[in-house]
Amino acid sequence: MPTPSLVKASLLAALLTAIFVVGWELYWRGQGFPISYNDDASLWASTRKRIYRSSPARPVLIGSSRIKFDVDLDTWASLSGQRPIMLAVEGASPRPILTDLGNDPAFRGTLIVDVTEGLFFTPPGARQERWAMDRLRAYPNWSLAQQLSFHLNRGLESRLVLLDENKLTVNAFLDELPLPNRPGVFGPPRFSPYFSFNSFERQSWMSARFVADTAMQNQMKAAWRHLGAGQPQHGVGGDTLVAMLQTARRAVAQIRRRGGHVLFVRTPSSGLYRQMETRNYPRAEYWDRLLAVTGAPGIHYADYPALAGFECPEWSHLTPRDAAAFTRALIPLVEQQTGWIIRAHPVAAAPTVPR
Numbered sequence: 304m305p306t307p308s309l310v311k312a313s314l315l316a317a318l319l320t321a322i323f324v325v326g327w328e329l330y331w332r333g334q335g336f337p338i339s340y341n342d343d344a345s346l347w348a349s350t351r352k353r354i355y356r357s358s359p360a361r362p363v364l365i366g367s368s369r370i371k372f373d374v375d376l377d378t379w380a381s382l383s384g385q386r387p388i389m390l391a392v393e394g395a396s397p398r399p400i401l402t403d404l405g406n407d408p409a410f411r412g413t414l415i416v417d418v419t420e421g422l423f424f425t426p427p428g429a430r431q432e433r434w435a436m437d438r439l440r441a442y443p444n445w446s447l448a449q450q451l452s453f454h455l456n457r458g459l460e461s462r463l464v465l466l467d468e469n470k471l472t473v474n475a476f477l478d479e480l481p482l483p484n485r486p487g488v489f490g491p492p493r494f495s496p497y498f499s500f501n502s503f504e505r506q507s508w509m510s511a512r513f514v515a516d517t518a519m520q521n522q523m524k525a526a527w528r529h530l531g532a533g534q535p536q537h538g539v540g541g542d543t544l545v546a547m548l549q550t551a552r553r554a555v556a557q558i559r560r561r562g563g564h565v566l567f568v569r570t571p572s573s574g575l576y577r578q579m580e581t582r583n584y585p586r587a588e589y590w591d592r593l594l595a596v597t598g599a600p601g602i603h604y605a606d607y608p609a610l611a612g613f614e615c616p617e618w619s620h621l622t623p624r625d626a627a628a629f630t631r632a633l634i635p636l637v638e639q640q641t642g643w644i645i646r647a648h649p650v651a652a653a654p655t656v657p658r
Contacts, residue, residue, distance in 0.1 A: 339500035344441035357412025359643035361385035366417025371507035405554025420584035523617035576618035
């Protein structure tokens with residue numbers, strides 16, 4: 304039986320822990336951090352399980368971070384009555400996921416593939432491909448213990464800001480230390496902690512603080528410059544590119560043979576980032592060839608006035624307000640290009656997007 308002194312010590316420790324947790328939580332809320340879910344392998348695996356209920360009104364979205372920011376799931380649901388299934392992976396190539404869905408005999412749904420050329424056309428074995436493969440390996444190996452832990456964490460993450468592992472952990476704080484690179488060493492760039500937050504549906508959005516702060520936007524532009532400095536001056540070509548295109552063609556054909564649909568979408572970019580993409584990945588060599596080889600329809604934002612007027616504040620992603628407007632403009636174009644029936648009604652009021 305515990306002695307009175309141990310009971311008092313335990314109560315004191317519990318009280319101090321509670322005070323610390325409450326104070327830490329209130330501090331970060333005061334700094335403008337919203338509830339955000341850790342976009343880890345378990346969240347991806349949980350989302351992957353839902354793809355078999357896919358339809359034109361509820362497509363599966365794959366790609367990288369741009370489609371996570373630019374296609375607003377709430378706006379899509381307000382027009383179609385169903386929310387898309389987000390399987391895009393930040394910083395990763397969608398090619399392995401496209402191949403996986405092509406090889407999945409049970410997938411007969413509707414797929415929208417976001418094409419960010421510098422990620423889509425990365426060579427086999429590159430880190431962008433490995434990141435996508437890490438997600439793919441997580442799904443069939445998602446154990447019962449991991450699923451239980453995931454559902455327990457979900458309940459806590461929905462209430463506590465301080466559980467954001469990408470920003471509020473010791474490792475995240477260490478990553479923010481302003482350490483200069485050693486000569487000849489290409490280290491990771493520094494991202495604004497207010498740039499990216501995630502919903503449980505894997506929607507990404509910028510905070511209102513980031514949207515209003517040009518200094519934070521300039522920090523992200525510096526990060527994109529840093530990443531661009533480590534990239535080759537021209538994308539892959541020759542047999543490597545041919546093999547990539549044939550892999551995409553095979554996956555598209557497999558999905559179509561089962562009665563599914565595939566659409567490629569090029570989302571907006573701006574400024575120096577757009578200039579680098581245009582130089583490194585000429586449209587005729589990459590986007591146009593992708594559509595020609597796969598035979599799939601495509602929507603390039605630059606071809607449509609309703610999509611071409613959006614500016615990305617940090618050159619690569621849309622604000623929440625613009626994402627809602629972009630999505631409203633995109634859906635009618637998808638219907639026109641594909642014949643899919645998406646909208647439950649032809650006209651709908653623009654929804655309020657709480658962030």
